[in-house]
Amino acid sequence: MGKSFEALLPEHEAFIEKQHIFFVGSAPLSAEGHVNLSPKGHDVLRILSANEVAYLDLTGSGNETSAHLEENGRITLMFTAVEGPPMILRLYGKGQVVLPGTPEWEKLSPRFTLLPGARQIIVVQVHEVKTSCGYSVPFYTYEGERKTLQNWATKQGEQGLNDYWQAKNVTSMDGLLTTLGQKLSTDTV
Template identity: 35%
Template sequence: MGKQYRKLEQRDIEFIKIQKMFYIASTSGQEVNLSPKGYDTIRVLDESTLLFASLPGSGNRTYRDAVNDGEFTLLFNAFEGAPLILRLFCKTEIIEESDKRYHSYLEYFNLRKGIIRNLFLFHIYAVESSCGMSVPYMEYKGERDELKEWAVDMNRRDQLNEYNDKHFTPPDLSKLN
């Protein structure tokens, strides 16, 4: 059923390219974060490296876990066609705007300028595929435009950077009742 190997194979790369959504799970000694990701925000650079464009949101646990040398798992699964679950076990590197690679990496994405919050390079150290036979068939109907529209509007009003700074650190869950 399942197998584990060190690098993406060509069939894995082709599978990733056609997925409409994926999940990022991460931890750095705090609660495990699991977040669904959509839009066209992931690129395979080679058999061991993926580039991810993070858009604004209510928290930024991916960044928190990357800064703290956390562990990451990216999960892709088939909702149509042959069943498959593909897990990528990774470490990540944050590509800040001050990094000389930043602007060349932006060219990989067809997203409006200013709405990308962070770029991440995921360095794969293990790949695991499994059958995915229990994953249901689901029909893709399209993207939700609300986040992109909101981010473009915030950027136009010069408020996006302030928002990102304010929502940079996730809430401290230890203070919950």
């Protein structure tokens, strides 16, 4: 059944690269805070090493993961086979948000196709890799990526995206400041 590893093995990397969707989980420290679980599509994940992965984070209606990483750093990425042999793979680690205009962004962004609406890169230092059976996960067939977000972001333009981020992405639903929120608050001081 389930097995635990200190780092990604080549077969884990091959499994991850075949997946068209993954899920990101994070939570605040407060017991009253909201646990966040976000699906991620498109070709946005990169394996940087056996203990480090990164994904290009696109604009969303919230920015919970960023706020949780600022508060406590905890993050889990989950991949599940919906085609082929069953398996679930989880990456447990500490995350960091990398914003455009920083040296870290300049170093990492060339590894990605920068899609319209790209807001930040989440880098995860993986301390545990865990696999489990996935026997109860149903089969699904991949049909393609939705272009809705990219079309929306292109229509907004740079100023429209900045306005949207200011309105929707500076704090979490529990009132925690995001990395973007911290940057925007220091830029206006």
